[in-house]
Amino acid sequence: MKKLIFFVVLSIQFVYAQKKSVPVIDDKVIKVDTLLWDLKTLSKAPEIEWINKTGNVYSLFYKGVDYNGKPTQVFAYYSNPDLILGKPQSKTKFPGVVLLHGGGGKAFKEWVEKWAAEGYAAIAMDFSGKQDDVKAYTMPGPEQGDLDKFQKLETGSDFKNMWTYQAVANAILAHSLLLSFPEVEISKTCLTGISWGGYLTCLVGSLDNRFKAAAPVYGCAFYDESDIFKVPLEKLSPAVRKKWTKYFDPSSYLAYAKPQFLFVNGNKDRFYNVVPYDKTYKLIPEAQRSMCLIPNMNHGHEAGWEPHEIRYFFESVIDHAPSLPKVKQIVQKDSVLNVSYSSPVSIWTADFYYSNDTTSLNETRVWSSKKVQIDPKTKTLFCPVPKEGFKYGFFYLKDHRNISASSEFIIK
Structure with missing residues (x-):
């Protein structure tokens, strides 16, 4: 009888944990005339399907936003400090981090391992729909090329079928999912992304004010002033280019961001050059931004997740740990x-x-x-x-x- 009661109580606790209340994004502070993303809907944890729940990193699909009127699934890796040590799930609550890859990237298992080993519940998702280590990827969203990022808007494509809309929405859903996990401390979630993922970090960090800290690496706003990205933008008609900038350039949203920001970049980055980068961080109030310009920093995923300043910055925000020099x-x-x-x-x-x-x-x-x-x-x-x-x-x-x-x- 005692065993039965124990299992009943355990089951109730499990169900209760799965119904953990997830905070809702405050969309009233984002004062744009047209907000593409339904932030209240995206604040709800998506349905998930676990692919693998063995080892120190789990894999899963979660339900993404519709693409061309059809449902999508997003692949992700997830781990936390208990899993990385091969321990049973404890009652410990961990800070969380959402990891956004850059162009040509995917959900990186190694990146999740790194953050789980450093004390975080970490989730990294795939924005391309072509995760090469997943066989049953049957409902992908848009691909990562210039067609889906820029050119389709010229042909009258719905804004919600563009890569940026899809990636931002699915990143916010990943955060909502992370916040729903019982082991994640709701008041201590952070965000970082690399290159195009840094661009997304500027957007997602501006729109999703449930994050406490954000660290875009390389990525910035003012794409029309980039040595590289101004090229596909200049192929658009002036009217369409104006629409792209209004809806998809981070300069339209950064002024409404609530998290603390750490901007990480090199001085010689090919894609994100000095002048637009300088204009980008100045959209964030001075007391809300920190800087880490690294001389001659290489551009790449591994180079982008290497700086341990990101972790020190997050801990200074969420745990009041000693800050970076300023x-x-x-x-x-x-x-x-x-x-x-x-x-x-x-x-x-x-x-x-x-x-x-x-x-x-x-x-x-x-x-x-x-x-x-x-x-x-x-x-x-x-x-x-x-x-x-x-x-x-x-x-x-x-x-x-x-x-x-x-x-x-x-x-x-």
């Missing part, structure tokens, strides 16, 4: 740049990177650097202005945790 103010006095900074850990090294190259593409621009004097007592950096001057510049700092941060770009 450049506060840059003032030029005579021929010296004086930089005030804050940091919970003393600064180890500081450099000033600068360039006068205004004719090269972003990825081939020539940069120089010089060491910077650090005054730990006043928390000030001192750097003589280069004799040749500079058009673009930024300060790059590392503390004694080997955690880096930077100033914003200085553009003259």
Whole structure:
């Protein structure tokens, strides 16, 4: 009899856990005249079908938004700190993270493993509908090429059949699903994405205010000013290009974002160049944004998930852990740049990177650097202005945790 009661209670607890209340996105703060996404509907956890629930990373399908009037399924990987250790599910609650891949990518199992090992319940989904390690992918959405991202709008395609609409909606659904899991701490979910996934992070982080922190890597707004992405946009008629920008460029939404943002990029990225990148982060209030410009950072999925600054940033937001260093103010006095900074850990090294190259593409621009004097007592950096001057510049700092941060770009 006692055993029966125990199993009844356990069953009730299980059912209750599965009916965990998921918070609803507050769409009233997004003050655009037409909002494509039904954020209240997307706030509901989607139906799921587990493909594999063995090993340290599970795989599943969840129901996506309709595409061309037909239902879709989205493939995803999921893990958490218990699973990664091969332990039975505990009563511990974990922070969560949603992982958005870039162009030509997929749901990366390794990325989920990394975040689960670092203490997070992590989900990564596939935006292409062609996950090569899944055989039974019968209801995919749009593909990742320029046709589905740009050109179909010229032919009168419904906005909701465009890749960006589908990817944003399915990323928000993944967050809703994550929030429905009993082991996930509702008040501690974060978002990061790489390249096109960074672009999506700007959009999703602006629309889904249930996230507490977001870290777009490379990706930014103002696609019409990108060395690369302005090319397919310029193939559209002016009216259609204007529509694409209105509905699908992050510049239309970032001003309404609520999470704390960490912007991670290199100074020579091929796809996301200095000027539009600078304009992008300035759409977020200064107190709400942090910077990590990494000199000569490579562009790629592995390079994009490598910076451990992202995890330190998330923990500073959701757990009030020590923050990243932060450049506060840059003032030029005579021929010296004086930089005030804050940091919970003393600064180890500081450099000033600068360039006068205004004719090269972003990825081939020539940069120089010089060491910077650090005054730990006043928390000030001192750097003589280069004799040749500079058009673009930024300060790059590392503390004694080997955690880096930077100033914003200085553009003259």
